[in-house]
Amino acid sequence: MEMRCEGxxxxxxDWRPVSPSPADHERRGPRPPLDDAYNLVPxxxxxxxxFLDAGLGDALTPRLWAAASPAEAVTVDGVDVAGVNGRPAFxxxxxxxxxxxxxxxxDRTWLDACVFLDPETLRCRIHGGDRxxxxxxxxxGRNLELNQETECERVESAVGGVRLLDxxxxxxLPPPLFGPQxxxxxxxxxxxxxxxxxxxxxxxxxxPTAADRAEFVGVAAGSSPGTVAVNEARAARxxxxxxxxxxxxxxxxEFWTERAGDSGTRVDPxxxxxxxxxxxxxxxxxxx
Ligand code: SF4
Ligand code: SF4
Numbered sequence: 001m002e003m004r005c006e007g008x009x010x011x012x013x014d015w016r017p018v019s020p021s022p023a024d025h026e027r028r029g030p031r032p033p034l035d036d037a038y039n040l041v042p043x044x045x046x047x048x049x050x051f052l053d054a055g056l057g058d059a060l061t062p063r064l065w066a067a068a069s070p071a072e073a074v075t076v077d078g079v080d081v082a083g084v085n086g087r088p089a090f091x092x093x094x095x096x097x098x099x100x101x102x103x104x105x106x107d108r109t110w111l112d113a114c115v116f117l118d119p120e121t122l123r124c125r126i127h128g129g130d131r132x133x134x135x136x137x138x139x140x141g142r143n144l145e146l147n148q149e150t151e152c153e154r155v156e157s158a159v160g161g162v163r164l165l166d167x168x169x170x171x172x173l174p175p176p177l178f179g180p181q182x183x184x185x186x187x188x189x190x191x192x193x194x195x196x197x198x199x200x201x202x203x204x205x206x207x208p209t210a211a212d213r214a215e216f217v218g219v220a221a222g223s224s225p226g227t228v229a230v231n232e233a234r235a236a237r238x239x240x241x242x243x244x245x246x247x248x249x250x251x252x253x254e255f256w257t258e259r260a261g262d263s264g265t266r267v268d269p270x271x272x273x274x275x276x277x278x279x280x281x282x283x284x285x286x287x288x
Contacts, residue, residue: 001141002166003152006288009103009122010163011139011151014038014096014112017264019158025149030068031082034204037063039151040093041114041135042177044186048092048220049238050131057242059115059249061095062216064088064203076193077201087189087228088196091177092220094133095213097253098260100267104159108267110260115249120274123285134174141170185225190216191232214242248281255280 016022016038026033026040033040040063043051051060065082067073073080074088081088099119102108116125126132140150144167152163175181183189190196199212222235255276261267278284 001144001168001170002164003140004161004163004165007103007105007122008152008155008163009101009113009117010155011039011136012114012117012122012124013101013103014263015103015155017111018106018109019154021158023149023154031065034064034066034079034081034200035061035206037061037093037096038112039114040091040096041133042091042093042186043133043135043220044174045184045188045220045223045225047131047133048217052217052221052238052241052245054131055245056131056247056249057214057217057238057245058210058247059095060092060217060242061208061213062090062203063093064090064200074193076196077198077204079200079204081193081200083193084189084228086193087191088193088200090188090190090216090220091186092188092217095249095253097256098263099256100260100271100273104155104161108269110263110265110267112263115253118277118282118285121285121287123288125277125283125285127285129283138170138173140164141173142176145169145173181226183225184223184227184229188216188220188223189228190219191228191230210243214239217242248277251280252277252282 067080067082072082074083074086083089095115096112097115098110099113100108101111101113101119103122118125140152143150150164156163177186202208202212218235218239219230221238222231
């Protein structure tokens with residue numbers, strides 16, 4: 001597997017607003033996500049803990065899905081959420097925020113981007129480090145294994161050029177997101193839907209609060225692989241750390257949110273925001 005990623009970042013962005021044929025590959029099945037994020041990066045339980053240990057709990061956000069049938073539905077805030085035995089199912093991923101980016105040779109444009117994407121270099125701020133998610137390190141290996149279209153190929157189709165240089169499936173793929181082996185390690189079940197009143201509605205509107213996000217981060221951190229058990233003491237500690245943690249990520253999200261235009265609109269070329277994230281404490285990236 002080999003890709004030409006320079007100047008791309010297609011898998012770190014929601015570039016649907018600038019695509020001639022926007023794909024919505026995350027919403028084709030019977031359980032569409034409640035949120036509208038594109039290319040959400042799902043994290044494993046141990047990765048969630050690593051982000052918390054690094055004081056980056058504010059970079060994490062949950063994803064829940066609409067139920068495919070009444071049998072699996074857990075109704076919260078009037079929404080039928082997919083679950084198992086009355087427990088809403090969720091993953092924890094990385095937050096995104098609208099940034100001024102210039103992928104694929106475009107003029108600088110406001111697009112929703114992973115919080116860790118450097119909008120200047122289009123490189124990942126945590127690439128190769130101990131917080132670099134498995135899902136990113138092995139992308140698009142799972143797609144290649146399942147013979148599903150990759151984001152690299154979507155970019156090729158939309159804007160031309162060759163991005164996917166070699167489609168060999170890597171040997172070290174992380175376990176799949178779904179299936180029994182994922183329970184408690186990548187796919188989590190919330191033990192008490194009563195705690196989610198009001199939360200599900202805000203998640204569906206794309207406006208979860210820090211406490212809402214921390215509720216799910218806590219359960220994920222307190223989960224046990226292969227079981228539905230949640231260590232409540234550990235979950236409570238993780239919840240607290242997630243709420244209290246306010247890293248450069250929160251400051252960057254606040255900065256961009258105050259200034260961003262509509263998604264897909266041009267950025268004022270005189271804005272001069274090149275070093276903003278670094279000045280807030282974000283790790284630097286190198287050029288290509
Ligand atoms: S979409 Fe493919 S080519 Fe583009 S940055 Fe992601 S992995 Fe690299
Ligand atoms: S963590 Fe890095 S590689 Fe993964 S989506 Fe975010 S910016 Fe892209």
